[in-house]
Amino acid sequence: MFAKTGEGAGSGAEPAAHRPGGPMVEIRGVDVAFRTGDRTVQALSSIELTVERGEFLSIAGPSGCGKSTLLRVVAGLTSPTAGEVALRGSPVLGPRRDVGFVFQRAALLDWRTARGNILFQAEMRGLPKAWARKRADELMELTGLTGFEKAMPFELSGGMQQRVSLCRALLHEPDVLLMDEPFGALDALTRENMNIELRRIWERTGMTVVLVTHSVAEAVYLASRTVVMGPRPGRVIEEFPVELPGHRDYERTLKNAEFQRITSRVRELLGSTAPAD
Amino acid sequence: MAPQAQHVSDPPSAAVADDDRTATKPVRRRRPPSAVTGAVYPVTFLALLTVAWFVVTATELVQPYIIPSPGDTWSTFTDHGAYLWEHTLVTTGETVAGFVIAAVVGILVAVLMVYSPALEKTFYPLILFAQVVPKIAIAPLFVVWLGFGTSPKILVAVLMAFFPVVISGISGLRSVDPELLELTSTMGASRLKTFWKVRFPAALPELLSGLKVAATLAVTGAVVGEFVGANSGLGYVILQANGNIDTPMLFAALIIMSALGVLLFALIQLAEMLLIPWHASRRNRV
Numbered sequence: 001m002f003a004k005t006g007e008g009a010g011s012g013a014e015p016a017a018h019r020p021g022g023p024m025v026e027i028r029g030v031d032v033a034f035r036t037g038d039r040t041v042q043a044l045s046s047i048e049l050t051v052e053r054g055e056f057l058s059i060a061g062p063s064g065c066g067k068s069t070l071l072r073v074v075a076g077l078t079s080p081t082a083g084e085v086a087l088r089g090s091p092v093l094g095p096r097r098d099v100g101f102v103f104q105r106a107a108l109l110d111w112r113t114a115r116g117n118i119l120f121q122a123e124m125r126g127l128p129k130a131w132a133r134k135r136a137d138e139l140m141e142l143t144g145l146t147g148f149e150k151a152m153p154f155e156l157s158g159g160m161q162q163r164v165s166l167c168r169a170l171l172h173e174p175d176v177l178l179m180d181e182p183f184g185a186l187d188a189l190t191r192e193n194m195n196i197e198l199r200r201i202w203e204r205t206g207m208t209v210v211l212v213t214h215s216v217a218e219a220v221y222l223a224s225r226t227v228v229m230g231p232r233p234g235r236v237i238e239e240f241p242v243e244l245p246g247h248r249d250y251e252r253t254l255k256n257a258e259f260q261r262i263t264s265r266v267r268e269l270l271g272s273t274a275p276a277d
Numbered sequence: 278m279a280p281q282a283q284h285v286s287d288p289p290s291a292a293v294a295d296d297d298r299t300a301t302k303p304v305r306r307r308r309p310p311s312a313v314t315g316a317v318y319p320v321t322f323l324a325l326l327t328v329a330w331f332v333v334t335a336t337e338l339v340q341p342y343i344i345p346s347p348g349d350t351w352s353t354f355t356d357h358g359a360y361l362w363e364h365t366l367v368t369t370g371e372t373v374a375g376f377v378i379a380a381v382v383g384i385l386v387a388v389l390m391v392y393s394p395a396l397e398k399t400f401y402p403l404i405l406f407a408q409v410v411p412k413i414a415i416a417p418l419f420v421v422w423l424g425f426g427t428s429p430k431i432l433v434a435v436l437m438a439f440f441p442v443v444i445s446g447i448s449g450l451r452s453v454d455p456e457l458l459e460l461t462s463t464m465g466a467s468r469l470k471t472f473w474k475v476r477f478p479a480a481l482p483e484l485l486s487g488l489k490v491a492a493t494l495a496v497t498g499a500v501v502g503e504f505v506g507a508n509s510g511l512g513y514v515i516l517q518a519n520g521n522i523d524t525p526m527l528f529a530a531l532i533i534m535s536a537l538g539v540l541l542f543a544l545i546q547l548a549e550m551l552l553i554p555w556h557a558s559r560r561n562r563v
Contacts, residue, residue: 076463107457109475152555
């Protein structure tokens, strides 16, 4: 019904994880510069990054390291000044329909119920109604929103709102889920719970996720690989494969020696690149 | 790290989460009774005001030709009911027509201005000029152009009511969450669809505030138009009564005009209740 922005974009009914292998996201020599007045700020400098299909990649870094900008470049919301990005092999030239995006704030439509907010994704894309309703119900069950279908956003806690936002981002079965500080506005306890939930969902669905975060523990607990970025200009400092068990119990993972080794190394790197956040 | 932290408890399982839901329910249940108790205050105040009016006139503290008694005013309603009704209908028609035109044109102009900075720059000074020019001064010109019929009155009402609609429309349409607009751009939806499903509903709270102001101004506009040249309408009634020093009739006309404004205001209030029950301004009051 609407023009597709990317090749093969949209509503494939088959989850990304089941498609043939190969890189999902390829970032090649990406630079982003912003002009403010007569000053040019180099937000990102020569970023090289590949995200494999089914991988959970987390990007940790201090404020101003350009990690959010990088995520926006992948989604096609910001154009790189140099370099190129490809999603599933097709170059990103504008906003992409084959991604799911979760912001720090839930950014829900205040006038719609939880379910209505999730179905908003389907309405805007013109996806079949019956299919979308079924999928919305499945996602609400997956994220523990069953029973809250008719709740308005103002009746939901911050964590519940963010669950709705996650369901909305997953409704159209995107090839890649992009999360920009999704739990940054939540209190510590809720955040932990959301981490456990997200890890569980990823273990069950095997989707490709790129998550940007301030929290080192979050970055390592959730990911199969963690990238550490530094500021001025925003660049990749180091990458860590997170070799922890596939199924991660939260308490046990936090006590795991490998987990502690990686987190302390990441903290060291962050401490050396930027003032405390 | 967590500046907007909300609920501390955020249970991962749906079973526990149900408790969370019941905790939010009372917000809904509290609404109807407070709407009733809320009406007590203005009604009491009006009643006290009427008593004071009665006392002032009954004790002849003020001469009856300056402030007529409530009884005299009431008899004007009963004795001249048909006369007042006829002119009320005229003014009501002009007011409603002026308000509807101002609302439709105002919203259209607001949409055009939000989507086109060039149009905004071009027409903003003109709209501002139309707002600052004294309507009472421009009304005679409308009579010259359009004659003694209803159209110059409607035009003055439009001119009065138009500005708040445009201003609130523009600021409402701009108040939409930019992240929501980015989100819709990843959904590949058309601009029209984005407008109807995101921008317009997001603008409604502010727009409705502007419409409330516009409704009360439309009454003023219609009456100002009638002052300048008319042979019907409440403005005409006031001019006639003034000529005859018929203060009870003046009071009657004033009461009807106020009631007309309040009624229009209340209608939009009702629209607010139906259209934006989700908005903070409706959740926390009434």
